[in-house]
Amino acid sequence: MYELTINLEPGSKTPLYEQIYDYIRQEIQSGRIQSGDRLPSTRALCRHLEVSRSTVELAYEQLLSEGYVEAVPYRGYFVAQLDGLCQLDRHTRRDAGREEKPPVRQYAYDFTPNGVDLKSFPYNTWRKLSKECLSDDRAELFRLGDPQGEYGLRRAICDYLHQARGVNCSPEQVIVGAGSDYLLILLIMIIGNRHRVALENPTYTQAYRLFENMSCEVCTVDMDRKGMAVDQLRKSGADIAFVMPSHQYPLGIVMPIRRRMDLLNWAYEKDGRYIIEDDYDSEFRYKGKPIPALQGYDRMGKVIYKGTFSKSIAPAIRLGYLVLPEPLLEEYRRKCLYLSSTVSKADQLILQKFIEEGFFERHLNKTRALYKSRHDTLLGCLKEMDAEFGISGENAGVHLLLRFSEKYSEEELIRRAADEGVRVYGLSGYYVEKEKKREEDEAVILLGYANMGEDKICEAVKLLEKAWKE
Amino acid sequence: MYELTINLEPGSKTPLYEQIYDYIRQEIQSGRIQSGDRLPSTRALCRHLEVSRSTVELAYEQLLSEGYVEAVPYRGYFVAQLDGLCQLDRHTRRDAGREEKPPVRQYAYDFTPNGVDLKSFPYNTWRKLSKECLSDDRAELFRLGDPQGEYGLRRAICDYLHQARGVNCSPEQVIVGAGSDYLLILLIMIIGNRHRVALENPTYTQAYRLFENMSCEVCTVDMDRKGMAVDQLRKSGADIAFVMPSHQYPLGIVMPIRRRMDLLNWAYEKDGRYIIEDDYDSEFRYKGKPIPALQGYDRMGKVIYKGTFSKSIAPAIRLGYLVLPEPLLEEYRRKCLYLSSTVSKADQLILQKFIEEGFFERHLNKTRALYKSRHDTLLGCLKEMDAEFGISGENAGVHLLLRFSEKYSEEELIRRAADEGVRVYGLSGYYVEKEKKREEDEAVILLGYANMGEDKICEAVKLLEKAWKE
Numbered sequence: 022m023y024e025l026t027i028n029l030e031p032g033s034k035t036p037l038y039e040q041i042y043d044y045i046r047q048e049i050q051s052g053r054i055q056s057g058d059r060l061p062s063t064r065a066l067c068r069h070l071e072v073s074r075s076t077v078e079l080a081y082e083q084l085l086s087e088g089y090v091e092a093v094p095y096r097g098y099f100v101a102q103l104d105g106l107c108q109l110d111r112h113t114r115r116d117a118g119r120e121e122k123p124p125v126r127q128y129a130y131d132f133t134p135n136g137v138d139l140k141s142f143p144y145n146t147w148r149k150l151s152k153e154c155l156s157d158d159r160a161e162l163f164r165l166g167d168p169q170g171e172y173g174l175r176r177a178i179c180d181y182l183h184q185a186r187g188v189n190c191s192p193e194q195v196i197v198g199a200g201s202d203y204l205l206i207l208l209i210m211i212i213g214n215r216h217r218v219a220l221e222n223p224t225y226t227q228a229y230r231l232f233e234n235m236s237c238e239v240c241t242v243d244m245d246r247k248g249m250a251v252d253q254l255r256k257s258g259a260d261i262a263f264v265m266p267s268h269q270y271p272l273g274i275v276m277p278i279r280r281r282m283d284l285l286n287w288a289y290e291k292d293g294r295y296i297i298e299d300d301y302d303s304e305f306r307y308k309g310k311p312i313p314a315l316q317g318y319d320r321m322g323k324v325i326y327k328g329t330f331s332k333s334i335a336p337a338i339r340l341g342y343l344v345l346p347e348p349l350l351e352e353y354r355r356k357c358l359y360l361s362s363t364v365s366k367a368d369q370l371i372l373q374k375f376i377e378e379g380f381f382e383r384h385l386n387k388t389r390a391l392y393k394s395r396h397d398t399l400l401g402c403l404k405e406m407d408a409e410f411g412i413s414g415e416n417a418g419v420h421l422l423l424r425f426s427e428k429y430s431e432e433e434l435i436r437r438a439a440d441e442g443v444r445v446y447g448l449s450g451y452y453v454e455k456e457k458k459r460e461e462d463e464a465v466i467l468l469g470y471a472n473m474g475e476d477k478i479c480e481a482v483k484l485l486e487k488a489w490k491e
Numbered sequence: 492m493y494e495l496t497i498n499l500e501p502g503s504k505t506p507l508y509e510q511i512y513d514y515i516r517q518e519i520q521s522g523r524i525q526s527g528d529r530l531p532s533t534r535a536l537c538r539h540l541e542v543s544r545s546t547v548e549l550a551y552e553q554l555l556s557e558g559y560v561e562a563v564p565y566r567g568y569f570v571a572q573l574d575g576l577c578q579l580d581r582h583t584r585r586d587a588g589r590e591e592k593p594p595v596r597q598y599a600y601d602f603t604p605n606g607v608d609l610k611s612f613p614y615n616t617w618r619k620l621s622k623e624c625l626s627d628d629r630a631e632l633f634r635l636g637d638p639q640g641e642y643g644l645r646r647a648i649c650d651y652l653h654q655a656r657g658v659n660c661s662p663e664q665v666i667v668g669a670g671s672d673y674l675l676i677l678l679i680m681i682i683g684n685r686h687r688v689a690l691e692n693p694t695y696t697q698a699y700r701l702f703e704n705m706s707c708e709v710c711t712v713d714m715d716r717k718g719m720a721v722d723q724l725r726k727s728g729a730d731i732a733f734v735m736p737s738h739q740y741p742l743g744i745v746m747p748i749r750r751r752m753d754l755l756n757w758a759y760e761k762d763g764r765y766i767i768e769d770d771y772d773s774e775f776r777y778k779g780k781p782i783p784a785l786q787g788y789d790r791m792g793k794v795i796y797k798g799t800f801s802k803s804i805a806p807a808i809r810l811g812y813l814v815l816p817e818p819l820l821e822e823y824r825r826k827c828l829y830l831s832s833t834v835s836k837a838d839q840l841i842l843q844k845f846i847e848e849g850f851f852e853r854h855l856n857k858t859r860a861l862y863k864s865r866h867d868t869l870l871g872c873l874k875e876m877d878a879e880f881g882i883s884g885e886n887a888g889v890h891l892l893l894r895f896s897e898k899y900s901e902e903e904l905i906r907r908a909a910d911e912g913v914r915v916y917g918l919s920g921y922y923v924e925k926e927k928k929r930e931e932d933e934a935v936i937l938l939g940y941a942n943m944g945e946d947k948i949c950e951a952v953k954l955l956e957k958a959w960k961e
Contacts, residue, residue, distance in 0.1 A: 088747025148625040155618040163805035199669040199833035277558020335633035337836045363669035366807040
């Protein structure tokens with residue numbers, strides 16, 4: 022038996038039982054007390070240390086529950102077998118400095134195609150709604166919600182989609198989730214990954230990576246000027262087509278009705294074929310009224326519709342939705358209903374109120390007007406510019422494309438713009454198979470204007486003119 | 492050429508151009524105007540209808556952009572080839588009634604093991620912080636954030652984990668995500684699904700389903716009274732072990748240090764082996780101080796630590812985190828850094844302030860005390876009860892287990908409790924392979940007490956006594 026002589030500090034912030042526990046644990050870890058050794062009885066140790074018996078009992082209980090010692094009835098406490106014990110080290114920790122990132126080049130002007138104007142976000146409304154939600158619902162708001170999303174929000178999304186996008190659905194078909202990426206993951210879990218998925222080329226490369234990451238077979242289908250080439254899709258052997266008919270990213274093509282029908286007919290030809298319609302920025306269209314979603318034309322439950330509030334409200338609103346056709350809804354319920362919702366009830370309720378009380382519509386009208394005038398300004402400035410390019414993709418969305426003649430190279434154009442402090446984006450980056458030579462071997466530059474004021478747009482275009490002058 | 496005679500209603504809410512567009516579209520859809528037909532020129536039609544030319548142009552542009560008509564230079568507008576056109580029907584929609592759910596049995600008392608006391612949630616603090624966040628940060632708050640989670644929140648989580656759970660990590664290793672399920676999906680995307688994953692049996696069956704859904708190979712390893720049987724794990728051929736060492740769900744076992752070392756040694760034996768430590772409710776422990784997490788003992792980067800605020804704050808806070816060991820961090824950056832964060836910046840900032848300003852600690856102390864007194868009350872009532880069961884799993888968490896002798900059946904116990912209006916839960920539901928006969932073929936009932944006041948607990952236990960009396 023050991024005589025444990027512990028220098029207890031009665032005035033310390035560490036309770037006495039913990040000091041005893043710490044001491045014995047360290048003795049065991051260092052090997053000074055070995056496995057099989059018997060500890061002093063609680064009675065003996067409390068007398069020895071002149072502390073209360075319950076203090077010692079508490080220390081022993083802690084050692085017991087962590088497995089350092091074992092209690093043998095009628096015999097006492099024995100140090101447990103601990104070969105290969107790794108020393109516990111709670112006090113060394115890697116220096117918690119910020120991760121090092123490569124230095125980022127600073128630009129005075131950035132034509133990012135992924136921008137959103139955040140100045141127009143209705144902060145006061147959002148704050149007011151958020152306050153209301155937190156005051157009203159209290160406990161209910163912090164209980165676990167419906168895995169599919171709150172019914173009220175799904176109903177509001179449904180009504181909005183029906184009116185604004187011609188989508189035919191009921192709230193039962195809507196699944197709310199934390200952003201596009203998550204919803205695509207969820208969708209793959211619903212349909213399974215034994216599919217061959219065809220994406221447009223160029224495309225939203227993040228979707229491509231995600232399908233790959235989820236172990237789907239992926240392929241690309243070329244675009245002609247009306248969208249995904251359906252003949253090539255038919256030859257690809259794919260059973261899932263991922264398309265952006267309202268405004269293809271990045272080409273900005275609006276798929277004409279005829280091509281939409283061709284695509285639907287492709288899906289109708291075989292059981293198990295589906296079209297994923299990513300309607301990511303359909304809210305912004307500058308000529309005529311918005312073209313209804315492909316989903317609205319679908320008579321056979323073949324279109325999976327996917328939307329988001331990241332573009333239309335703000336990227337940090339981590340909220341998007343899927344609209345599943347009936348057959349897949351069954352699959353969802355069977356396979357994935359156990360997955361808890363990824364969006365907090367509070368955020369869902371705020372958004373529901375934002376839509377139902379008409380703020381969303383007002384916000385959309387406001388930003389649509391704002392983007393339209395930026396769009397017009399940019400087009401105006403570009404048309405005055407003395408340069409050899411054609412403009413395309415300018416009827417919708419928040420970016421357009423400049424197509425240069427063959428004598429230009431994309432890198433060269435980007436580099437020269439950068440030298441003037443203007444960041445522009447090349448189309449090449451959106452091609453999945455970059456080695457595959459593109460049909461038209463031209464330099465194409467993307468200019469996004471959502472996040473740039475009209476003055477800035479004019480200044481930036483002047484700099485581009487200077488940069489690209491021969 | 493057609494003479495289009497359209498009954499325009501100038502006073503209507505529908506703009507004139509839209510009336511023209513609608514009319515022509517319907518004529519095309521119904522086949523009254525056929526493909527190849529030429530439409531009247533804009534000049535002719537505007538004269539005919541006595542409207543401005545731009546009105547007609549707008550209508551034609553819309554038809555053009557939707558692909559109903561095609562423009563042929565110098566010749567005019569022709570109806571496009573539209574065989575197999577599906578009639579667009581934007582106005583029928585399935586009746587949007589609420590989905591029918593099976594009628595839910597009502598219970599006066601519910602011993603759910605997944606409860607959380609929501610009355611103690613600090614609403615006022617949360618509301619205050621939420622208001623502060625929305626006032627302070629404005630635009631920045633709605634910009635897309637760090638895919639891994641905001642650095643400040645990750646630092647706060649890191650400090651908390653270090654102090655409270657003995658976890659050794661830096662903010663670089665922390666990934667914030669919308670709830671446990673999502674984080675597990677993300678983790679499988681990081682490590683890939685070509686693994687054999689071993690789970691404890693019984694276990695958190697949701698995790699089992701998720702691994703299966705993500706196409707991992709899954710197996711179960713039996714529990715003995717110290718936790719997952721490492722010998723059996725070794726034989727299983729698994730390379731990933733999913734364990735809950737701090738408080739196994741549902742058995743309530745606290746894994747002793749020796750077993751933890753065995754488990755770590757198993758992981759050290761081969762490259763590519765990992766342990767997923769799900770530390771879901773380690774905050775609640777009623778004897779001695781909390782046992783450090785397994786992660787804190789790991790010297791070789793083998794433990795993936797997973798935690799959540801659903802238990803410790805509220806289930807609707809959709810926020811949990813992973814702590815990745817260094818080697819997997821590289822994998823994460825390579826494979827998944829393109830995935831946007833699933834938690835809104837606002838929610839992250841609120842939580843960060845909640846932790847940093849000491850509210851979390853206070854909240855934990857408060858709920859810990861609350862749960863402790865409910866725990867003690869329940870234990871007291873149960874001990875007075877004249878029934879043949881043993882109690883286990885009572886040292887931690889927010890539920891305990893009653894083990895009955897062989898003559899009882901679980902269903903019988905549950906049914907008899909239900910007849911008295913008390914809902915209790917059987918252990919069988921947590922076994923993955925239910926056909927596999929359990930080692931001890933006894934009836935085991937789970938009683939969760941987090942969401943039940945002390946008076947209610949006493950009343951419910953009296954009813955259970957009555958229900959289970961022979």
